[in-house]
Amino acid sequence: MIFQDAAAYAASGFHPKVCIIGAGPAGITVARKLVAAGIPSVLLEAGSNEWTEESQEAYKGVTIGDPYFDLDATRLRYLGGSSNHWAGWCRVLDSYDFEPKDYIRNSGWPIRRGDIEPYFNEVRDILDLTAFRPDIPVTESFNWFEVIKSDPVRFGEKFATELEVSKSIAVVLNTEVSELKGDGRSVTGAKLWSRGAPAGVIDARYFVVATGGLENSRLLLWSNERSNGGVVPNAASLGRYWMEHPMYWTGDALITNQDAFEIDRDGDVFFLPSPEVLARRGLPNFHVELETLPFKGAVKAFIAGMSCAAAPETAEWVSKKLGQRLQCTSRVRMAWEQAPHEHNRVVLSATERDAAGVPRIELHWKKDELDRRVMLEGMRLFGEEFARKELGRVHISDWVRDGSDYPDGMELAGNHHMGGTRMSNDPRLGVVDRNCQVHGMSNLFVGGSSVFSTSGQCTPTTTIVSLALRLGDHLGRTISGS
Amino acid sequence: MTLAKLRIPTRRRFLQALLAIPAVAFFRNIRQSESDDMVEVDGWILKRSDIL
Numbered sequence: 001m002i003f004q005d006a007a008a009y010a011a012s013g014f015h016p017k018v019c020i021i022g023a024g025p026a027g028i029t030v031a032r033k034l035v036a037a038g039i040p041s042v043l044l045e046a047g048s049n050e051w052t053e054e055s056q057e058a059y060k061g062v063t064i065g066d067p068y069f070d071l072d073a074t075r076l077r078y079l080g081g082s083s084n085h086w087a088g089w090c091r092v093l094d095s096y097d098f099e100p101k102d103y104i105r106n107s108g109w110p111i112r113r114g115d116i117e118p119y120f121n122e123v124r125d126i127l128d129l130t131a132f133r134p135d136i137p138v139t140e141s142f143n144w145f146e147v148i149k150s151d152p153v154r155f156g157e158k159f160a161t162e163l164e165v166s167k168s169i170a171v172v173l174n175t176e177v178s179e180l181k182g183d184g185r186s187v188t189g190a191k192l193w194s195r196g197a198p199a200g201v202i203d204a205r206y207f208v209v210a211t212g213g214l215e216n217s218r219l220l221l222w223s224n225e226r227s228n229g230g231v232v233p234n235a236a237s238l239g240r241y242w243m244e245h246p247m248y249w250t251g252d253a254l255i256t257n258q259d260a261f262e263i264d265r266d267g268d269v270f271f272l273p274s275p276e277v278l279a280r281r282g283l284p285n286f287h288v289e290l291e292t293l294p295f296k297g298a299v300k301a302f303i304a305g306m307s308c309a310a311a312p313e314t315a316e317w318v319s320k321k322l323g324q325r326l327q328c329t330s331r332v333r334m335a336w337e338q339a340p341h342e343h344n345r346v347v348l349s350a351t352e353r354d355a356a357g358v359p360r361i362e363l364h365w366k367k368d369e370l371d372r373r374v375m376l377e378g379m380r381l382f383g384e385e386f387a388r389k390e391l392g393r394v395h396i397s398d399w400v401r402d403g404s405d406y407p408d409g410m411e412l413a414g415n416h417h418m419g420g421t422r423m424s425n426d427p428r429l430g431v432v433d434r435n436c437q438v439h440g441m442s443n444l445f446v447g448g449s450s451v452f453s454t455s456g457q458c459t460p461t462t463t464i465v466s467l468a469l470r471l472g473d474h475l476g477r478t479i480s481g482s
Numbered sequence: 483m484t485l486a487k488l489r490i491p492t493r494r495r496f497l498q499a500l501l502a503i504p505a506v507a508f509f510r511n512i513r514q515s516e517s518d519d520m521v522e523v524d525g526w527i528l529k530r531s532d533i534l
Contacts, residue, residue, distance in 0.1 A: 251525070383527030384520045393532075396525040401511075 002049075002164050002171045006194035009042070009172040016042040016170065017479055019190055019204035021177045021219070024081020025461060026447035026468040027210035028155045028163075029126065033472025035168045039479050042204065043169055044192070046176030046211075047078030049156060058176070058354040059215075061361035065344075067412065068244075071361055074415045075212055079173060080156025082212060082415075083461070088152030090129055090462045091145070092120070094285070096275040097337075097456035103282040106241065106340045109453040110425045110434040116466040119473075123465050127153050136261070139385035141277035144261045145270050145287070147458070175199065178356045180207065180223035182230035186442045193356040206475060210447035210468070213417025213460075217242070217346035217450060218361050220421060220431070220438075225348070233440040234427035239347060241340035241422050243455040245414040246367060248407070250375050250400050251383075252329035253290050255392040267293030272457070277381065283374050285457040286336035288382045332394065335414060336374045337455050338367070346420050367406070375400050416460050418452040436471045447471050 003009040018034055020027045023045035031043045047055035055078055061071035068074075076084045093113065100108025124131070129150055135143035163171050175194040180187050187207045192199040209216050217239040223231040224238065232238050263269045271288045278285060338344070344366065348359035376396070383394030399407055406412075424430020427439035432451050438444040447468050449460045456463075513522040521528055 380515070380522070380527060384515065384517060387520065387527055387529050387532075394527050396522075396527070398525060401525055 001166060001169065002160075002173065004173050006172060006175045006192050006199035009170060009175070010200065012170065014040070014042065014170045016040045016204050018042075018206045018208060018475065019044065019202055020208045020210055020447075021190065022046075022081065022209070022211035022215070022448070023079050023156070023171060024210065024212060024448070025083050025155050026464055026471075027081070027208070028159055029465050029468035030208055030210065030447055030472040030475070031169045032159070032162070033469055034476055034479075035166065037472075037476030037480055038168070039476055040168045041170075042202065043163075043171045044175050044177055044190075044202075045079050045171060045173050047076075048173050049079045049160075051076065051078050051084070055174075058356070058358075060354075061214075061349070061352075061363060063363045063365055065364055065366035066406075067408075068363065068365055069412070069415060071214065071363065075214060075417065078156070079160075079171070080154050083153060083155040085415075086152045086154075086461060087459075088150040089459045090127060090148040090150050091458040092116070092123075092132070092462045092466060093456040093458060094272075094275075096278075097285060097454060101279065103279065104284060104339050104454075106429060107454050110423055110430075115434075116463070116470055119466050119469040122469050123462060126465055127462065129462075135272060138261050138271065138391070139389045141274045142271045142288070142382060142385055143274070145272045147264075147268075147270050149264065149266065176356060177202075177219065178222075178358055179226050180209075180219065180231050180444075182223065182227050182441065182444070184227075184230045184233050184440070187231060187444045196355065206443045206445065206479065208445045208447050208471070208475070209421075213242075213420060213449040213452075214346060214361055214363065216446055216448060217420035218348065218358070220446075221346065221348050222358050231441070231444070232431060232438055234431070236428045237342070237422065237424070238431050239420050240342045240345040241419040241453075242344045242346055242363070242365060243338040243340060243416075243418045243452070244365065245335045245416045245455060245457065245459075246338065246371055247333060247335040247411045247414055248375070248400075249331055249397070249410055250334045250379055251332040251397045252395045253332050253386070253392055254329055255290065255292065257391045258292075260389070260391050263290075263292055267291060271382065273378070273381065281377055281381070283377060284337035284339055284370065286334055286374050286378045287457045288378065289333040289335070291331040291333060329395070332379070333411075334375055334378060335457060336371070336378070337457050339370055340419060340422065340454055341368070344419075372400075372403060414459065416449065416455070418449045418455045418460060421446045421450040423451050423453045435474050436467065445471060445475065 018041040020043045031041045059072035075082045095113040098109040133146045135145040138144045177190045178193040179191040181189045189201040347362040352360040379396045421431040
């Protein structure tokens with residue numbers, strides 16, 4: 001069932017056992033999993049079934065610290081959530097991403113990769129993926145690995161018909177939860193805002209907050225403030241330990257042996273360091289990507305082939321004068337895991353509110369010395385092994401070597417919003433436990449990348465869906481058992 | 483101080499890339515790697531045998 005607003009839903013008389021807030025990949029996945037357990041849920045979506053400026057306006061906010069994307073551009077607020085601009089790149093966190101590391105403070109999850117592996121077949125069905133291929137050693141410390149570049153699933157489109165005809169899921173569009181009410185032991189209701197006005201309070205036995213890796217923190221921070229600690233009783237880490245995947249072009253490479261590894265259809269090839277070398281160097285996880293075709297088009301490729309062999313710098317200078325972009329070497333791009341820091345956090349604005357009266361987000365986010373070190377040491381590690389194996393030679397960009405400011409005009413980060421309601425067995429270091437249940441609350445759960453304890457180096461969507469399946473499974477068994 | 487020629491013809495393409503770097507800049511920044519067999523020249527990570 002799909003209702004266009006809270007009034008239409010209220011008239012339906014539908015009685016959900018679970019209220020899921022947010023109809024993105026996590027929310028839709030939890031709802032679908034509950035259907036399998038015969039459990040009815042209401043799925044509240046603040047936006048419409050398509051993008052509107054009015055809905056997106058609620059996502060405006062500011063970032064304090066390092067430059068970041070506009071907060072109303074890095075995420076989408078309509079049915080399907082940010083899957084609507086997802087690139088489709090897939091890989092699951094590696095085993096060692098879940099393990100604590102004595103050289104990274106606050107690392108480690110309370111679960112292991114084995115806890116989400118049972119859901120991988122379902123993940124592949126949901127995201128229309130082929131099987132994950134194993135990594136292949138290429139040098140002593142680096143493996144080739146596959147990033148599945150899938151045809152991105154837009155959750156609102158793929159599951160539209162299923163949601164429309166479902167008798168067990170009631171999707172309510174244009175309806176946001178402005179505030180959760182709680183008494184320090186359980187959520188007692190969710191205040192609704194729909195079509196520009198208060199729309200009553202919804203009740204359910206269980207609540208799942210799945211509004212995204214920024215918005216989850218925002219909703220819980222505001223709800224907790226309004227209820228005087230009644231929604232997140234252990235709030236020391238709420239909003240904190242927020243992480244992104246910084247991404248920058250960090251150099252160039254000449255590949256002299258292209259037969260040594262597989263290059264994908266876009267001309268890209270990805271390399272991953274071993275956990276042993278990361279531990280030896282005290283580095284967070286990262287990957288190195290070689291873009292062998294930084295230029296696109298048959299004509300450019302031909303010119304590049306002719307001129308780059310003769311005089312690479314001249315060829316690039318001439319092409320720049322002609323207003324073209326030609327690069328004779330492969331471009332090296334790195335993306336890396338940020339250490340979870342308390343000071344990187346989602347905070348509520350003291351002055352700015354949206355139309356529903358909810359304070360806007362102030363994202364406090366700053367890269368640090370470890371981010372610089374992982375770039376430089378990662379490039380050196382990779383470059384040395386690349387040369388030693390006679391695969392080619394790597395050049396590290398000046399700005400990486402001399403500590404200059406991060407350049408403008410580069411990708412900057414992945415639009416990956418992780419942490420803020422991280423998992424931990426310790427309520428002081430996390431908001432949710434190993435089952436994504438908010439510490440101290442009997443009926444409140446969180447879905448999505450905000451529960452990530454650490455971020456690994458890979459894109460989060462596959463892991464988000466895995467965790468959502470696990471959460472739906474757990475909820476289903478919990479509710480059925482009770 | 484002059485740049486020694488690379489003796490091995492199969493590295494011709496690599497040599498061309500190095501020669502494209504301005505000569506003044508080439509010697510500006512040489513960093514000894516932690517590994518005996520490697521050296522970093524103006525950001526290029528090279529085997530010692532590349533420049534001998």
